[in-house]
Amino acid sequence: MPNRRDCEVPFFKMSDIKITIIDREGEAHLVDAPTDMNMNLMEVIRTHELAPEGTIGICGGMAMCASCQCYMLNKDHLLPEKSYEEEDMLDQAFFVQENSRLSCQIPIDKELEGLEVKIAPYNAD
């Protein structure tokens, strides 16, 4: 079920792709993500306010906290390799699974049309 925000977007841009993001409460959101604005997945999640401010992207996208951890539900063969920094951070994070990635390290690319991700729990402690 697309959220209301999508209905308000006046023009469909050719450079947008559709991504399904499941929030921490389990609700799925089908959102547009621009491929021409140098954005990463964490920024898409924040733009659509799918996780409360202060609980996602805390370090600003430097792979230096793990607050933007997501489980990648498909397209794993199309994702960029993990950098040393990302591996490093996922090592210290909690709730890590095989398909965990830091969403700030996933650039929005045309090939990711139809991507499905779930935001990992926020460790409030």
Next chain:
Amino acid sequence: MIKTDMLIIGAGPTGLFAVFEAGLLKLKCHLIDALPQPGGQCSEIYPKKPIYDIPAFPEILAGDLVDNLMEQIRPFEPGFTLGERAETIEKLEDGSFIVTTSEGTKHQAPVVVIAGGLGSFEPRKPPIPNIAKFENRNGVAYMIREPEDYRGKRVVIAGGGDSALDWAIYLSEVASEVSLVHRRNEFRGALDSVEKVSELAKIGKINLITEAEVVGLKGAETLESVVIRHKGEASEEEIRETDYFIPLFGLSPKLGPIANWGLEIEKNAIKVDNSYDYQTNIPGIYAIGDVNTYPGKLKLILCGFHEAAIMCQSAYQRIFPDKKYVMKYTTVSGVNGFDGSKKEAKREVVKSIN
């Protein structure tokens, strides 16, 4: 009791620059920070990373930015309370505030400036349901303050970074038994430390338990054993008896006790009046830098600097309601340090030709 004109909570770039702006107005500053060194995130998280959007610095390392700020504010002799977290605030009848830290240090000032960034950095706690029960000397510690406490004891350390490796090496000489539990086979620490740990593991001084995670804690009053889950198809669980469990998973920022000071909070940040002076809903308490929010807020160091300068003018008026301050450029008036130093532009020598 530490008394000052302006008490700044948070010694990151914004808090440090506020000392300079306050110094120009002859206001003395004292800073409190939960980290043991000044610089905030710039020192703690990314000292070796470059920043490209500091005006007039095409590129500067975060650590160098902090060093420069410390040099810039040195003439104004700021005081520091480091390694302590600001816990409570109390307003006195004369309008001044008393801020008490986690260690009980008291600070009094007519103006309090929160420049707390993302909050205070605290150890990441693993999500083990009953972990809180064993905190505070009952077997779980998130940092090692006194290594001698572990002499002759059994210790389980969890984590794969430098601090986990370094403490495993150190405690292997002190504790009766050291186990190091890590999720993966690879360790990320300095090569020396990784080699040393594998050597100590070979001779049996460290029990190296990799591809495993501590998932449970057992004990009536104090910790008696940890439950370790091994990765694999059939997730195996192992119970290991221990006196201490020390999870070392790095630090993460929390807004912390400031959130309970009665300040208006929105989106995990403190609401301020950005049309005027970055004051919060409590007169006399200001919030500048990444910790505040207002329409159009940008969490940039340069915005924190700007907010610091504006805030100081209002703070000055609050401290000296009868005085009128006239802004002067540093190029014109120089910088007069509280330490007696004076910086000023060289005067042109005008000599008439007779």
